[in-house]
Amino acid sequence: MAPSSLPEGQPALRPRRLVIAGMEGCTGCAVCEVRARGICSALNDQELEQLARAAVRVTMPPGRVFVEEGAKADAFFNITAGTAKLFKSLPDGRRQITGFVGVGHFLGLAVSDRYAFGAEAIDQVKVCRFSRERLEMVVEEFPRLERRLLSEAANELVAAQEQMLLLGRKTARERVASFLYEQLLDGYGNDIPSGAKLHFPMTRADIADFLGLTVETVSRTLSGLRRDGLLAMGAGHEISVMAPARLQAIAKGEEG
Amino acid sequence: MAPSSLPEGQPALRPRRLVIAGMEGCTGCAVCEVRARGICSALNDQELEQLARAAVRVTMPPGRVFVEEGAKADAFFNITAGTAKLFKSLPDGRRQITGFVGVGHFLGLAVSDRYAFGAEAIDQVKVCRFSRERLEMVVEEFPRLERRLLSEAANELVAAQEQMLLLGRKTARERVASFLYEQLLDGYGNDIPSGAKLHFPMTRADIADFLGLTVETVSRTLSGLRRDGLLAMGAGHEISVMAPARLQAIAKGEEG
DNA sequence: CGGTGTGTTGAATGGTCTCAACACCTGTGG
């Protein structure tokens, strides 16, 4: 394949389309912060270099919608910094966030030739962007990549099923507790200390759209958990979890 | 990650063949009725024979739970007849059905060494059962199979996201309409005649657990749709859809 | 400073659930 002929020069301040921040063709994959995560971890340095030729690094400002629902699915993304939300909408504006995705996450796969979901940057998000064709070529060459993608998909399916249980059968209190506990697991692993701190890049509205609730209900429920001594609110979007075990019990529906 | 477009589109539906009952080792894969569907369609006759050696045909009576939530994930299944429900439960008995799966469906993917979901036969279900190890061996040999699995997983992911939107943001009426319309698409494709008939193997309780509602609400909502001239109830679990277009509009949330 | 976005709290509404009764079907057995 011919070397990519991407425009060189300084990254523009706020281009209409895609920002090319610093790197062309991601030649620095070997030292990339997601080198050991996501799909990249499935390849060795040499193979990765080949993958790199298919990639473009892009930086998104907060609020940028970089995958449009129903748009032509011509690109894939690997998140290298920040957090994004994936969502589906109804014509009247009702919205369901199907997941928050962070560093190392791969996204953009679609069943038809169009995206079935949208994606929007929450904070500043950096991604490696692959065109559909070029990724397909790399995948063709390295079947291990495909295995990795399957593994990612399986993980997401499990998460999706868990979320269906939450949306279909859990109370508001259980939903919020589940969300917080999931965040704890992400940040601390299985050993969660009492007083563990959480910081959220997303707003209450995002949390509400993720949990199938309204902002008011999320706010009220958090207040309720605080009154019950399970949480302590800090500045900004910071929450300390005083009783992780009780939170988990509520999340699993083990509370009267 | 999100759903995938790497794999090619769906194979066209082919005429069904006779089921050969009571086979062991599925030596008759070439004439199996799912030959052209699901993962089997990814292989040629010769390769399929190798797959066959890894499979055992099993028949489940209605109500049989053949995948237990949290049990050791040591097998995969390919459904060759009947319909099964996949579900997740809470300790107090609340249940969410995450999907109904029919002929051609592959299931058993797990992230850890344990199933994150349960599966129960609705009517009489026949499956090809693969041990984990043997399927892995076959997959190792035929990477095309892996691509096929990725494609299936991507499809399920899209369905799961759609279901999250339903569970999190749709009204009871919209949920029931969505369910019915989805069934229409399954049975009739994109061209749905007025008066199209649907037959359900599942009970109202199953539908309720799928839609995140109660049986009473499902029943009431169906009655409401009937009163509005959208449906006509037949004997048994049969429903005729008199106004598919209006049903679709309701399903998409385009009704005041 | 005012304006906007975000978060909290209160009061009232309403959609769905809970509890309850009843209709229907099927198979069983007198």
Added chain:
DNA sequence: CCACAGGTGTTGAGACCATTCAACACACCG
């Protein structure tokens, strides 16, 4: 033939949880 039981589905009445509508506090930023 009928009586009966159990499973399934429908319908009604009231309760409740989350929503809607509203007001206000607060931070940030021009």
